[in-house]
Each structure stands twice: as C-alpha cells, then as structure tokens.
Amino acid sequence: MADEMVLRAQRFINSTYGDVPGITKVDETGVVTWPTLNALIRALQYELGITALADNFGPTTLRTLTEKWPSIDAGSTAPANVIRILQSALYCKGYDGGDIDGTYGARVAAAVREIKADAGLDGPFPGDAVVPKLFKALLTMDAYTLRDGGDDTVRAAxxxxxxxxxxxxxxxxxxxxGRYSRDVQRALMFAVQYETGMTDAVANGVFGPGTQAGVRNNPVSVGSTGAWVRLFSAAMAFNRRRGVAFTDAFDARLAVRVCAFQEFVRLPVTGKGDFATWASLLVSTGDTTRPGTAADCSTEVTAARAKELAAAGYEVVGRxxxxxxxxxxxxMIKPGELRVMADNGLxxxxxxxxxxxxxSYFTAAQGTSDAADALHWARYHGFRPGTRIYFAVDYDAVDSEVDSGVLPYFRALKAAVDADGAGYRTGIYGPRAVCSRVGGEGLTSASFVSDMSTAYTGNVASPLPEDWAFDQIVTLSVGSGDGAIEIDKNIASGRDRGQISYDPPGAATDLDVRFDLSRRAVALADVRAYLQSCGIPEKGAGDPTPTSTKVAPGAAGTTEAFDTLIAYDAVLTDLARTLRMRKALIAASVLWAARTGTTLSPKAAVAARNHCVRTRILRGPILDAxxxxxLRAMGRKLRDDTTFRVNTxxxxxxxxxxxLGLPRPGLADTDHSTLRxxxxxxxxxxxxxxxxxxxPLRAGR
Incomplete structure (x- = not known):
C-alpha cells in the first residue's frame, strides 16, 4: 500500500541526488522497495564523502559514519541532508520521521526512542540519539515489530x-x-561464539571446530541458568518447537520439549541440551558423527559392498x-543389484x-513427463505398487521459484502418478524449505532432505520438515577393498523403510537389443513383401494404395533402405535404449524415409532438436529456425552425417x-498412438x- 511520506522520501531522493553519478532515480510509488533503500544508502555515502558508492552499507560506510557523526541527535553537527536521509529511513520503517525537513525535532527523537525499544536497543543505547549501527539497521527491509507469521517467543529472543x-x-x-531468517541464524551463531569466549577477531558465525568445542563444553539441563539457557531456548523457538518459552532457567517444562525434539530428529532422548541436540538446532546437518541407518549412493551396491554396509549398521539405501x-x-540400479541388497538385509x-x-527445469509439462518416466523405471526394476519415489529439487530454490515452477511441477507430477492407479507414491528430495512447502500442499507424502547443503537458505533458517523420512548429513566411505563404497549418510525417521521385496524385473524384455544378422534375409523378405502389398515395389516409383504418398524418384530401393537399418543397428539400438523408445518405431521411420526419398527439412530438424534440448533429452545449443x-548448417549435417540424421x-x-498431445514415445505404446x-x-x-x-530378441536375451 502506498504511503504519502514514503512518496515524499522518494521525491527527496530524486530531487536532491537524481543527478549525482552513482545514484539512480527511484520510482515514486510510495511503496518501500530495495531500490529506495539502496538509494538512501548511496545518498548517505555521498554525504560522507565516499566516492565509490554502493548498495551495501558495509565496513567503510560504518567506519566513516562513526568517525564523522558517532551520535546524531538534535545537538549533532550532521548536515540537514543527513537528517533528511534519516527521516526518510524512519518513514520507510513505518515510524514518524517528521517533515523530512532536515530538522532533528521532537517527532524524530520520539521515533528513534520507539524503534530502539522495539528492537531491544533502549538498554545499550538509551536516549534519542542515532548511533551508526542503528542507522545501518534503518536502511534495511527488516521490521522491528511482530509481523504476520511471526512468533512472540522468537521476537523476545x-x-x-x-x-x-x-x-x-x-x-x-x-x-x-518474530520470524526466523538467515540473518537471525547467523546472529545466533555469533552469540554462541561470544559465549564460548571467542574474540571479535575470531568469531565468524560458522559452526566450525572451535564453536563445536565450545558448545560441547557448555551442555545445559534441568537446573541450568544464564545466557547459555537463553541461547538454547532461543534455538528451540527458532526451530518452531511448540510450547517453548524464551527463558534463562532450564526447568522440567523445557526438558519435556527437548525430549520431543530429540525424538523428532532421532537423537537419544535425554531431555538435555547436549552437543548432538545443540548441533541439530544450530546447523542443518546436526552432528555429522552420529550413526545413520540409511544411505544413498550413485554407484552399484555389489555383494561385497552390501556386506560392508550391513556390517556398518545401514538398513536402507537410496538408488x-x-x-x-x-x-x-x-x-542407475543394475540388473540383480536389488536382489543382492535384499539378500544382505538392505x-x-x-x-x-x-x-x-x-x-528452468521445473514446469508442469516436465512434471507429467518425469512421472511417466519414473513409473516406467520403477516397474522396470521391479518396485512394487506402494513404493515411494523421491523426485529431486537439487538447488536452493527461493519462494518465488517454488511458486512459479516447483509447485506446478509437483502438481502435474502427482496427478500423473495418481492417475496411473498402481499405488505408487510421490516423495521429494530437496532443501528443508522446499520440502516443507511442497509437502504442505499435500503433493508429497515424505521428504528426503538435502541437509548437507548447509549454505542453502532453504536449509539455514528452516526447521526439519514434519514429514521427513531421510536426512542427508555427510559424505563418507564405507568398507575397504572390493567392499569400499562412497555414500551419503542419512538419518532415517522410520517414515519410509524402503522396499526389500520386488516383482520380477523388466530388464530382460523391456529394452531392445542388437539385431541378429542371421535373420537379415528373412526379415528383408518380409519387409519387401509388405511394401509390395502396399504398392511399393523393390525399386522405382510406386503408388501406395492405402495412402497418397508418392515414392520420390531418387528414393533408395527396399533392400538398400533395409540395409541402412542393418548398417546402423548399433546406433538405433543405443538410441532406443537411451530414449526408452521402441527401436522399431525409429527404424520404421528411417526405413520409410529412405525408401520413399522423404527427409526431414532443416527447419523441422531444428525444431525437433530444440524441443529435446529444452526438455533435457538432448544437450546442445538452441538454434534459430x-x-x-x-538452417544451412543443419542441412549439411543431415546430408553428410547418417548417425546425426538417424538421431534426429x-x-x-x-x-x-x-x-499431437500424445505421451512421449515409450516402451508400451499402443497401436493407436503409434498410428497417429x-x-x-x-x-x-x-x-x-x-x-x-x-x-523375440528382447525376450530371448
């Protein structure tokens, strides 16, 4: 909503600094935006004599302000424009800044006292003077009163x-x-470091070895009092543990809440603020040395590796x-691998x-496509109905990207999985915040949380999702010799125990294999007879009676066209297996094009390859049709490179x-869809x- 005084502040910026190099005029909307605040920061830097203007109120700005005007009030020597910048900043924060007239009057003084009280600064900075750190705070989008979705306990902390x-x-x-954010989490980490005795030169806001040692040396439990209890209860509140009060006394009520938290994250239930509990509150991985019973890996679990994993206490492995x-x-899961795992109790x-x-990956169309692909492969490997498949969001998606892409993707994906009717379930792999939002809409039934990505904003200031099944915390190696394997260690909640019994896999019959050359003569005779029955002789132009398609004068004969399939059988087979399509579908199109002398136009080829690049089927540049x-380059490739032409x-x-609105060609297409x-x-x-x-070659392998 537009505010008249914010509008006046924006007009002050434009009229006073609009011609200053490095300060861009702002939109006069009356709405507080980052461009408005950044312009005020640059205006302050200009008044301070800083020549390299920037949007960041950094160390140079803070130091220069401290040197020139360490305290700004009615009696300070700060020039009128600095006061106007301050007044504008107060209005952007929702406080009464007076008339933006460069006068530090009673209204400005009252507003400063009010914001200090709201921010908890009236103790360390009594009175109505603005100190540099408060000026810096005024030039942010931070709020100092409770906001929608905020919590009073969090605000107290x-x-x-x-x-x-x-x-x-x-x-x-x-x-x-009252809201937990990345900046608040970093502040909490600094506070913990200060309480361990770290100096300003050492404290860095990172949960490193020194911080871990300090936390380990300062456990809290019933009867503990003081700053460490304050910080512990704050961390509990930040992690949205219900019923936690911000307190300096660890009592039985807090112990009950701690027990509930420990049970939730699968720690030993002690009711104490021990190191492992502190770690789970402060960083997404928690204590990475704690034992895990789940893992995920990108390499085959052989018999030797399965034995090592089982001996190390692992019970379920993501593949x-x-x-x-x-x-x-x-x-990809290898043939027989799931049976090997099951034989070893995994x-x-x-x-x-x-x-x-x-x-850019996440669209509704991609969700529908991925659902079909995943269901195919789940059946291919023998996963039974009821299995939950975890679909990956493997980056730090911000809220706007979740709204515009991730949620539509999962809506379409879940609809397709549900429509399949076999009872497969949808899960998500991703950062905490993304998992929580997608699960909160009922689009997934469990989360596999990428907590190893500790720098992700979606992990830093978000609690573990309520529906978490697996919590990925550290990469390590297990076993030795032939049994050595690198895994990501996961904590398992028990919500998903995985699968250990499987249907017979589809690997033996689902994917095409190389053609048996001993069958060439009989297959060619069949193809020749079929085409002749359609009015297309071995050589020469013909008129296929079921259609009006004419055979071009330069077309290859049937034998020559068929031998193209034989010569490029390896290409066709690998292509069909990679794309999970029927080789006969591609081969029929290739043979028909060769026999009738019809080819893809360069423009159609560009469109086809562009579509496959956009849908992540093919890697390469987007071309301009x-x-x-x-188009010339595409024409040359189609003419000179047969492998390229077959792929296209x-x-x-x-x-x-x-x-045509058909599903992507697969391994179970109907004659109706193939006909179209x-x-x-x-x-x-x-x-x-x-x-x-x-x-028969597929079935007989």
Whole structure:
C-alpha cells in the first residue's frame, strides 16, 4: 500500500541526488522497495564523502559514519541532508520521521526512542540519539515489530540478542519481527561464539571446530541458568518447537520439549541440551558423527559392498531409477543389484533425478513427463505398487521459484502418478524449505532432505520438515577393498523403510537389443513383401494404395533402405535404449524415409532438436529456425552425417508426440498412438513387421 511520506522520501531522493553519478532515480510509488533503500544508502555515502558508492552499507560506510557523526541527535553537527536521509529511513520503517525537513525535532527523537525499544536497543543505547549501527539497521527491509507469521517467543529472543550483543564488532541489529531468517541464524551463531569466549577477531558465525568445542563444553539441563539457557531456548523457538518459552532457567517444562525434539530428529532422548541436540538446532546437518541407518549412493551396491554396509549398521539405501540421456554418468540400479541388497538385509528407496538443478527445469509439462518416466523405471526394476519415489529439487530454490515452477511441477507430477492407479507414491528430495512447502500442499507424502547443503537458505533458517523420512548429513566411505563404497549418510525417521521385496524385473524384455544378422534375409523378405502389398515395389516409383504418398524418384530401393537399418543397428539400438523408445518405431521411420526419398527439412530438424534440448533429452545449443546460417548448417549435417540424421529422426518423433498431445514415445505404446505418430497405416504396418523381428530378441536375451 502506498504511503504519502514514503512518496515524499522518494521525491527527496530524486530531487536532491537524481543527478549525482552513482545514484539512480527511484520510482515514486510510495511503496518501500530495495531500490529506495539502496538509494538512501548511496545518498548517505555521498554525504560522507565516499566516492565509490554502493548498495551495501558495509565496513567503510560504518567506519566513516562513526568517525564523522558517532551520535546524531538534535545537538549533532550532521548536515540537514543527513537528517533528511534519516527521516526518510524512519518513514520507510513505518515510524514518524517528521517533515523530512532536515530538522532533528521532537517527532524524530520520539521515533528513534520507539524503534530502539522495539528492537531491544533502549538498554545499550538509551536516549534519542542515532548511533551508526542503528542507522545501518534503518536502511534495511527488516521490521522491528511482530509481523504476520511471526512468533512472540522468537521476537523476545531477537530483542534480547540485540540488547546483549550489539556492542560486539561484528554483531549488527537483527530484525525483531518474530520470524526466523538467515540473518537471525547467523546472529545466533555469533552469540554462541561470544559465549564460548571467542574474540571479535575470531568469531565468524560458522559452526566450525572451535564453536563445536565450545558448545560441547557448555551442555545445559534441568537446573541450568544464564545466557547459555537463553541461547538454547532461543534455538528451540527458532526451530518452531511448540510450547517453548524464551527463558534463562532450564526447568522440567523445557526438558519435556527437548525430549520431543530429540525424538523428532532421532537423537537419544535425554531431555538435555547436549552437543548432538545443540548441533541439530544450530546447523542443518546436526552432528555429522552420529550413526545413520540409511544411505544413498550413485554407484552399484555389489555383494561385497552390501556386506560392508550391513556390517556398518545401514538398513536402507537410496538408488537411482535411471541414467540421464546424453551423459556418461552411470548411476542407475543394475540388473540383480536389488536382489543382492535384499539378500544382505538392505532395503532400497528409489530416487528419480535427470536434472532438477535449476529453476528452468521445473514446469508442469516436465512434471507429467518425469512421472511417466519414473513409473516406467520403477516397474522396470521391479518396485512394487506402494513404493515411494523421491523426485529431486537439487538447488536452493527461493519462494518465488517454488511458486512459479516447483509447485506446478509437483502438481502435474502427482496427478500423473495418481492417475496411473498402481499405488505408487510421490516423495521429494530437496532443501528443508522446499520440502516443507511442497509437502504442505499435500503433493508429497515424505521428504528426503538435502541437509548437507548447509549454505542453502532453504536449509539455514528452516526447521526439519514434519514429514521427513531421510536426512542427508555427510559424505563418507564405507568398507575397504572390493567392499569400499562412497555414500551419503542419512538419518532415517522410520517414515519410509524402503522396499526389500520386488516383482520380477523388466530388464530382460523391456529394452531392445542388437539385431541378429542371421535373420537379415528373412526379415528383408518380409519387409519387401509388405511394401509390395502396399504398392511399393523393390525399386522405382510406386503408388501406395492405402495412402497418397508418392515414392520420390531418387528414393533408395527396399533392400538398400533395409540395409541402412542393418548398417546402423548399433546406433538405433543405443538410441532406443537411451530414449526408452521402441527401436522399431525409429527404424520404421528411417526405413520409410529412405525408401520413399522423404527427409526431414532443416527447419523441422531444428525444431525437433530444440524441443529435446529444452526438455533435457538432448544437450546442445538452441538454434534459430529463422536463421539461414543455422538452417544451412543443419542441412549439411543431415546430408553428410547418417548417425546425426538417424538421431534426429528419433528426436522428431518425440517432438511430434508432444505436438499431437500424445505421451512421449515409450516402451508400451499402443497401436493407436503409434498410428497417429507415424501418420498412416502403411508406416504402422512397417513398424509391426520390424517389431515382429525385434521383440523375440528382447525376450530371448
């Protein structure tokens, strides 16, 4: 909502500093924005004589302000424009800054006393003077009164930390809005370091060895009092533990809440603020040395590795359902691996990740596609209905990206999984905040939390999701020799025990294999006879009676076209396996194009490859279908590189399916969808003839 005095502040900025190099005019909207606050910071720097203006109120600004005007009030020598900047900042914070007239009058003095009280600074900084750290705080978006979603207990802790530690060199005024944030978490870590006895030169806000040693030496329990209890109860409140009071006395009521927290994060239930409990409150990984019973890994769990994992106390291991097309990373579950794990008492929880490392990946269309792919691979490996599949959000997604991409992705994904009707369940892998939001909408039933990413904002200031199943805390090696394996150690909540019994895997019959060359003559005879029955002879132009397709004069004969399939069988097989498509579908299109002399136009090829790049099926640049240079280059590749041309045929089929509103071509396509995709019954028949020879080879491997 627009505010008249904020509007006046914006007009003051533009009229006074609009022509100053390094200060950009701001929009005069009456709404507080970062550009408005950044302009005020730069204006202050200008008044201080700083030449390198920046949006950051950093050490140089603080030091220079302290040297020139360490205390600004009615009797200070600060110039009128500095007072106007202060008045503007007060209005941006919601306080009465007077008339923005450069006068430090009674209204300004009253507002300063009010904000000090709100922020807990009236003790260390009594009176109505503005000190440099308060000026810095005024030029932020932080609030000092309770905000929607805030908590009174959290706010009490925020005000106490400001009052207690503001005199330390690297402790700055934090928000007092009742909300836990990254800045508040960092302030808490500094406070803990100060209480361990660290100097300003040593304290850095990081949960390193020195901080860990200090916490280990300062446990709290029933009967403890003082600052350590204050910090412990604050950490409990920040982690949204219900019923916790901000207190300096550890009593039986706090002990009960601690027991509940320890049970929730799967720590020994003692009711004491021991090191492991402190660690779980202060950093997303918690105590990385605590034992875990779950793991995830990208390498095969062989018999030797399974024995080592079981001996080390692991009970369930996360493995990847599939590889990523176009990459050499081999992380997929291997044939027989799940049985080997089960024989050694290890269950498995499946993970689906082909990308998920950037905001651009997450769309509703991608969610639908990933659901179909994951369900295929879950069945392929023999995972039974009821299995929960964890879909990855492998980056620090901010709220706006969750709104615009991640939530639509999971809505479409869950709808597709539910529509499948087999009872598979949807889980999520990602940072705490993302898991909580997606799970809060009912789109997932359990979270696999990427807590090792301790720097993620989504982990720093968010509690562990209520529906957590696995908590990933550290990478380590287990075993030795043939049994050595690198894993991510996970804490298991017991919400998901994985799967240890499987249906017969589909690996033996699902994917195509190389053609048996001994069958060439009979297969060619079948293809030749079928095409002749459609009015397409061995050589020469013909008129396929079921369609009006004419065979071009320059077309290859049937034998020559068929031998193209034989020559490029390895390419076709690998392509079909990688894309999880039927080889007969690609081969029928390749043979038909060769026999009829029809080819993809460069423009159609560009469109097909662009679609597959955008959907992460193919890696490469996005080309311009209207750029003559790109089209010429594509034409040359199609003409001179047969492997490239064969690959592009497959990408064109995928693109056509998308354009027709069909599912992406897979391993269980119906004749109806294949008919639509191949654009006619003649090509469908050709597909069926080829499949007659390919299918028995799959079944007989």
């Amino acid at each position: 925020q005000r106490w930390m400001n009052a207690t530690y503001i005199g330390r060199a690297n402790f700055f005024v934090i928000a007092c809005d 990847y359902l599939s590889n990523v097309a176009g990459t050499s990373l081999d992380k 269950a498995c929880f499946p993970i689906y990740q082909t990308n998920g490392a950037a905001a 209207n750029d003559p240079a790109d 045929v497959a990408y064109a089929l995928i693109t056509s399916a998308h354009d 995709l191949l654009d006619g019954p003649v090509q469908l028949g050709l597909y069926q003839v080829l499949e007659k020879y390919y299918a």
